[in-house]
Amino acid sequence: xxxxxxxxxxxxxxxxxxxxxxxxxxxxxxxxxxxxxxxxxxxxxxxxxxxxxxxxxxxxxxxxxxxxxxxxxxxxxxxxxxxxxxxxxxxxxxxxxxxxxxxxxxxxxxxxxxxxxxxxxxxxxxxxxxxxxxxxxxxxxxxxxxxxxxxxxxxxxxxxxxxxxxxxxxxxxxxxxxxxxxxxxxxxxxxxxxxxxxxxxxxxxxxxxxxxxxxxxxxxxxxxxxxxxxxxxxxxxxxxxxxxxxxxxxxxxxxxxxxxxxxxxxxxxxxxxxxxxxxxxxxxxxxxxxxxxxxxxxxxxxxxxxxxxxxxxxxxxxxxxxxxxxxxxxxxxxxxxxxxxxxxxxxxxxxxxxxxxxxxxxxxxxxxxxxxxxxxxxxxxxxxxxxxxxxxxxxxxxxxxxxxxxxxxxxxxxxxxxxxxxxxxxxxxxxxxxxxxxxxxxxxxxxxxxxxxxxxxxxxxxxxxxxxxxxxxxxxxxxxxxxxxxxxxxxxxxxxxxxxxxxxxxxxxxxxxxxxxxxxxxxxx
Numbered sequence: 001x002x003x004x005x006x007x008x009x010x011x012x013x014x015x016x017x018x019x020x021x022x023x024x025x026x027x028x029x030x031x032x033x034x035x036x037x038x039x040x041x042x043x044x045x046x047x048x049x050x051x052x053x054x055x056x057x058x059x060x061x062x063x064x065x066x067x068x069x070x071x072x073x074x075x076x077x078x079x080x081x082x083x084x085x086x087x088x089x090x091x092x093x094x095x096x097x098x099x100x101x102x103x104x105x106x107x108x109x110x111x112x113x114x115x116x117x118x119x120x121x122x123x124x125x126x127x128x129x130x131x132x133x134x135x136x137x138x139x140x141x142x143x144x145x146x147x148x149x150x151x152x153x154x155x156x157x158x159x160x161x162x163x164x165x166x167x168x169x170x171x172x173x174x175x176x177x178x179x180x181x182x183x184x185x186x187x188x189x190x191x192x193x194x195x196x197x198x199x200x201x202x203x204x205x206x207x208x209x210x211x212x213x214x215x216x217x218x219x220x221x222x223x224x225x226x227x228x229x230x231x232x233x234x235x236x237x238x239x240x241x242x243x244x245x246x247x248x249x250x251x252x253x254x255x256x257x258x259x260x261x262x263x264x265x266x267x268x269x270x271x272x273x274x275x276x277x278x279x280x281x282x283x284x285x286x287x288x289x290x291x292x293x294x295x296x297x298x299x300x301x302x303x304x305x306x307x308x309x310x311x312x313x314x315x316x317x318x319x320x321x322x323x324x325x326x327x328x329x330x331x332x333x334x335x336x337x338x339x340x341x342x343x344x345x346x347x348x349x350x351x352x353x354x355x356x357x358x359x360x361x362x363x364x365x366x367x368x369x370x371x372x373x374x375x376x377x378x379x380x381x382x383x384x385x386x387x388x389x390x391x392x393x394x395x396x397x398x399x400x401x402x403x404x405x406x407x408x409x410x411x412x413x414x415x416x417x418x419x420x421x422x423x424x425x426x427x428x429x430x431x432x433x434x435x436x437x438x439x440x441x442x443x444x445x446x447x448x449x450x451x452x453x454x455x456x457x458x459x460x461x462x463x464x465x466x467x468x469x470x471x472x473x474x475x476x477x478x479x480x481x482x483x484x485x486x487x488x489x490x491x492x493x494x495x496x497x498x499x500x501x502x503x504x505x506x507x508x509x510x511x512x513x514x515x516x517x518x519x520x521x522x523x524x525x
Contacts, residue, residue: 004100006367010374011105017381018108021115024385025122029075031401031413034123034394035444041126042071043447043456051455058168059130061213069408071124078125079114085136086110086351092143093355097320099362109358113351116380120392127168128348131334134164135174135352139326142178146319151196154182158197162204166213174333175201181326185319231464248332248342251298256305263309273313280306281369288376297343297350304328304353307360314364327356407448422448424512425482431525434479436465438494439487454479460494476500481517 033039044051045067048060066077091107093099099106123129141157144150165172179197186193209215267276283303308324330352335345361370388398396415403419404411414422422445429435429451437446440458445451454468469476481496483489489496496517497503505520 003367007100007362008102008105010367010370011101011108013374013378014105014108014112017377018111018115020381021112021384024388025079025115025119026076028388028398029079029122030072030411031398032122032392032396033071033407033412033414033418033444033448034121034396035442036394036440037126038123039444039447040440040456041124042074043443045124047452058166059125059127062163062167062208063125063130066125070410071407071412072410074124075122078123078129081125081133082114082118082129083111085133085140086114088140089136089143090355092140092147093359096143096147097359097363099359101362106358109354110351112377112381113354115384117348117350119384120387120390120398127171130167131164131171131174132349132351134160134167135330135334138164138178145193151192154193155196155200155203158200159204159207162201163208163212165201165205166208170336171334173336174330176333177326177329181322184322227467231461231467244336244341247298252301252305256302259302259306260309263306268313276310277365280310281372284372288372291376292379295347297346300353301328304357307357311360311364316363324356324359327352405448421445421512421514425449425514427524428509428511428516428518429480429482432480434474436460436479436481436496438483438489441487442482442484460489462493462499465494477502477505477519480519480522483515485513
């Protein structure tokens with residue numbers, strides 16, 4: 001009874017941490033605007049039926065029901081979906097593994113992980129959030145099945161994964177560790193589980209094409225991939241996948257395999273498991289101390305791999321042991337295919353890392369050992385409010401967002417400089433339909449002023465824009481061209497007055513840091 005009380009006291013730290021961090025997040029959701037990525041996601045949610053892009057087959061359609069042009073509300077919805085799905089997963093995992101902390105309190109740790117993962121990155125619902133929400137729900141249904149052995153839960157788990165298949169083409173490999181888990185644990189003893197899960201996936205696919213996107217539109221988008229690939233190798237080059245795999249193998253697989261070989265040979269076979277626990281304790285302390293100065297996801301996953309191996313040496317069921325492998329591998333699948341390496345994108349899915357880590361620490365070790373994690377966790381909570389004073393993601397500071405700006409008719413607070421820049425552009429770009437911009441960092445201005453390009457793009461590639469303009473049945477001389485002093489058109493790719501047929505008919509206007517190239521038939525809207 002006393003031990004349970006102490007463990008639940010730790011759970012109250014999770015609760016206090018979630019309330020503390022939640023206050024700082026929710027009280028700042030009406031501030032700032034990420035002028036490239038957040039604007040990119042918002043314009044796709046708004047115009048997904050009109051935009052020619054392979055991205056339209058992804059989360060824009062799946063989560064369209066949650067879209068609102070009130071950015072503040074959309075941010076609230078994003079965190080609500082994340083937090084509800086994360087709480088459900090952590091609560092059910094705590095119940096399934098019979099953790100020493102109350103499942104109700106352990107569930108709150110999922111909220112804490114969301115706040116720690118997305119502190120100053122207040123991006124309206126995007127693919128990374130969408131991935132997390134769908135996988136959380138699918139794994140939660142799997143937990144319900146393992147707890148109550150009701151067929152409906154495994155069917156729903158597969159159904160959610162069937163929808164997840166359309167949330168991003170490369171990320172669909174996440175289904176591999178989840179499917180492998182079920183095959184390993186149920187193929188011999190109950191094939192019905194596998195068929196129900198597979199049937200759920202098929203139902204999810206059928207639901208997607210019945211209620212979310214037509215099959216003909218989907219095929220059209222897939223056909224566009226061939227065109228898209230020719231132009232956008234700059235964003236996702238083939239060599240990226242090689243480097244991605246090389247880093248994962250070199251920095252995680254090889255060192256983890258070496259450590260496991262040595263541990264198995266010199267400690268496990270000689271029945272010196274207690275020494276292994278001391279080694280893991282020392283490594284945990286070292287990682288906790290260095291994490292404040294140096295974050296390395298590769299090292300963290302090597303450490304987690306060793307802990308998972310230690311858990312396998314215990315007497316838990318095969319289902320409980322191998323589910324930890326699912327949590328270990330899921331982030332690799334979700335982070336695969338992005339334009340960044342695993343150590344950058346993988347951090348967006350650290351919720352699964354910390355779920356696995358906490359299961360093992362709570363199940364295997366006494367409270368005094370677990371306190372190392374709790375102390376580190378508490379320090380991060382105490383440090384958390386600093387993000388409102390620091391330069392956040394894409395270079396804005398929350399405390400500078402003091403000027404009220406109407407965006408889509410709703411209030412949002414931006415800094416004085418950004419507000420003045422919007423007003424400088426308003427006379428020229430408000431409601432304009434044909435704008436080509438020099439960098440995706442200017443996309444936010446287009447979103448706020450309801451100005452639209454022929455397609456939203458990350459890189460101003462001359463061949464790509466020429467193709468899109470032709471596909472739209474227009475000519476280069478039909479467009480306004482926008483650049484800024486910090487984001488110029490690249491001479492290697494694009495110079496507006498060399499791109500159009502009649503540069504002599506263009507008027508060049510400089511306003512603040514911006515330069516606009518206005519065509520002869522330009523009219524204010």
